[in-house]
Amino acid sequence: MARYKLTLEYEGTRYSGWQVQQNARTVQGELLEAAWNAFGTKELELMGSGRTDAGVHALGQVAHLDVRSQLDPRVIRMRLNDGLPADINVLDVSIAHPRFHARHHAVSRTYLYQISRRRTAFGKRYVWWIKDPLDIEAMAEACAVFEGFHDFRSFTRDDPDEKSTTVELQECYVAEAGDLILLRIRGSHFLWRMVRQMVGMIANVGRGASSVADLRELLRKASALPATVTAPPSGLFLEHVAYEDEDLPPEIMPTIRI
Amino acid sequence: MARYKLTLEYEGTRYSGWQVQQNARTVQGELLEAAWNAFGTKELELMGSGRTDAGVHALGQVAHLDVRSQLDPRVIRMRLNDGLPADINVLDVSIAHPRFHARHHAVSRTYLYQISRRRTAFGKRYVWWIKDPLDIEAMAEACAVFEGFHDFRSFTRDDPDEKSTTVELQECYVAEAGDLILLRIRGSHFLWRMVRQMVGMIANVGRGASSVADLRELLRKASALPATVTAPPSGLFLEHVAYEDEDLPPEIMPTIRI
Numbered sequence: 001m002a003r004y005k006l007t008l009e010y011e012g013t014r015y016s017g018w019q020v021q022q023n024a025r026t027v028q029g030e031l032l033e034a035a036w037n038a039f040g041t042k043e044l045e046l047m048g049s050g051r052t053d054a055g056v057h058a059l060g061q062v063a064h065l066d067v068r069s070q071l072d073p074r075v076i077r078m079r080l081n082d083g084l085p086a087d088i089n090v091l092d093v094s095i096a097h098p099r100f101h102a103r104h105h106a107v108s109r110t111y112l113y114q115i116s117r118r119r120t121a122f123g124k125r126y127v128w129w130i131k132d133p134l135d136i137e138a139m140a141e142a143c144a145v146f147e148g149f150h151d152f153r154s155f156t157r158d159d160p161d162e163k164s165t166t167v168e169l170q171e172c173y174v175a176e177a178g179d180l181i182l183l184r185i186r187g188s189h190f191l192w193r194m195v196r197q198m199v200g201m202i203a204n205v206g207r208g209a210s211s212v213a214d215l216r217e218l219l220r221k222a223s224a225l226p227a228t229v230t231a232p233p234s235g236l237f238l239e240h241v242a243y244e245d246e247d248l249p250p251e252i253m254p255t256i257r258i
Numbered sequence: 259m260a261r262y263k264l265t266l267e268y269e270g271t272r273y274s275g276w277q278v279q280q281n282a283r284t285v286q287g288e289l290l291e292a293a294w295n296a297f298g299t300k301e302l303e304l305m306g307s308g309r310t311d312a313g314v315h316a317l318g319q320v321a322h323l324d325v326r327s328q329l330d331p332r333v334i335r336m337r338l339n340d341g342l343p344a345d346i347n348v349l350d351v352s353i354a355h356p357r358f359h360a361r362h363h364a365v366s367r368t369y370l371y372q373i374s375r376r377r378t379a380f381g382k383r384y385v386w387w388i389k390d391p392l393d394i395e396a397m398a399e400a401c402a403v404f405e406g407f408h409d410f411r412s413f414t415r416d417d418p419d420e421k422s423t424t425v426e427l428q429e430c431y432v433a434e435a436g437d438l439i440l441l442r443i444r445g446s447h448f449l450w451r452m453v454r455q456m457v458g459m460i461a462n463v464g465r466g467a468s469s470v471a472d473l474r475e476l477l478r479k480a481s482a483l484p485a486t487v488t489a490p491p492s493g494l495f496l497e498h499v500a501y502e503d504e505d506l507p508p509e510i511m512p513t514i515r516i
Contacts, residue, residue, distance in 0.1 A: 008379075010379045086379070086382040121266075121315075122267070122513065126380075255380065
């Protein structure tokens with residue numbers, strides 16, 4: 001049995017998220033089908049570093065693939081891409097350690113969120129367009145509140161698979177790039193909807209609808225009212241999954257010029 | 259009667275080009291419908307700086323609009339955008355001189371063409387993906403051949419509306435941006451399919467399938483075999499239309515990060 005590590009990008013617009021489902025088009029589903037064809041067998045296993053929701057994109061999702069046949073990683077990549085639709089692209093295939101696990105061994109995940117201050121003919125699928133004026137200073141202050149160890153129970157929906165709601169965020173900051181406001185959030189792991197609920201609240205602070213003190217309250221009293229604004233999936237990108245001894249993602253930058 | 263100057267961007271993927279047609283979705287058609295609603299009348303005229311083909315995009319198309327009612331340009335822009343689909347976006351509306359003509363008074367048009375050296379999950383609609391290795395030096399040499407006054411008869415399809423096939427190109431150059439190869443072509447005006455046939459031949463030179471001497475021959479003997487490769491519309495953007503006393507477009511850069 002060989003184990004391969006795959007790195008891939010996808011535009012999530014047309015998909016019901018990463019996780020394979022019956023009667024729904026998913027990224028894992030498309031990738032499995034391409035792998036069945038590439039290896040000529042359905043006896044294989046594919047495990048992602050984590051799920052992404054419907055409409056969420058990835059610049060660097062990681063998965064591991066177990067299969068009996070051994071092939072040159074370059075051939076695997078070529079065959080997979082030949083079988084995949086244009087909005088899913090395998091960036092890299094490498095031979096992995098037999099015990100490498102895409103989910104368990106990830107030390108951090110980095111998300112990029114793009115807010116646009118203007119209507120754009122090209123960006124609709126890749127941004128959250130906010131018409132209201134946004135106070136960037138206040139948003140930066142809001143971001144800083146999230147860094148460190150916190151109980152994020154107010155920033156998730158109930159997920160029976162999650163035992164703990166305590167998460168360490170190594171990075172949470174805002175940057176401007178022309179008409180785009182970029183948020184980068186890096187953490188050990190993420191709860192269901194957590195990034196989009198965080199971004200929703202950070203945007204609320206930017207609009208003046210919530211205060212930084214409100215955010216602190218939400219983090220302190222995990223039982224308080226949950227975050228009420230969930231940012232749309234279109235602006236969200238799983239940017240990078242890091243494993244031990246690997247580089248962190250490069251300087252923050254937008255995915256589109258708008 | 260008031261005349262307004264409109265500047266707009268659009269993603270051309272879903273449209274049968276700029277020019278209004280019966281039974282086909284066009285950018286001008288969508289804009290006219292939005293204008294009928296914005297002004298509450300069908301008595302108006304809309305003239306673009308030039309046509310763009312099916313699938314071709316625009317970052318800065320210009321048009322003039324004649325209508326009896328007078329409105330604040332900011333209100334016009336807002337009403338038009340409220341009525342337009344997300345892939346067409348009016349960037350600016352201003353009051354124009356009554357004799358301003360979007361087509362006749364344009365002194366130059368600038369096109370951007372994006373070639374991608376790699377498959378990309380996000381770029382398919384915005385690039386021409388070329389798998390073969392490309393020699394950028396040779397492409398730069400090919401570009402230089404086009405600058406100046408030339409008879410471009412070999413680089414167009416017959417168009418009964420065109421009287422002359424002589425065009426002045428002020429700029430034709432290539433630049434690299436990561437995995438993208440960008441071509442910028444600025445000229446007094448353009449013949450039908452001319453940019454895409456030029457790009458097709460420049461790419462052929464990059465691949466080694468044609469020589470710079472072949473290009474010179476095509477330009478010299480306008481009656482020779484026409485250019486045989488037409489670049490796909492997806493990579494093409496009408497970037498800027500310049501009028502007297504106006505700025506030229508800024509530094510060349512890609513529309514997407516891929």
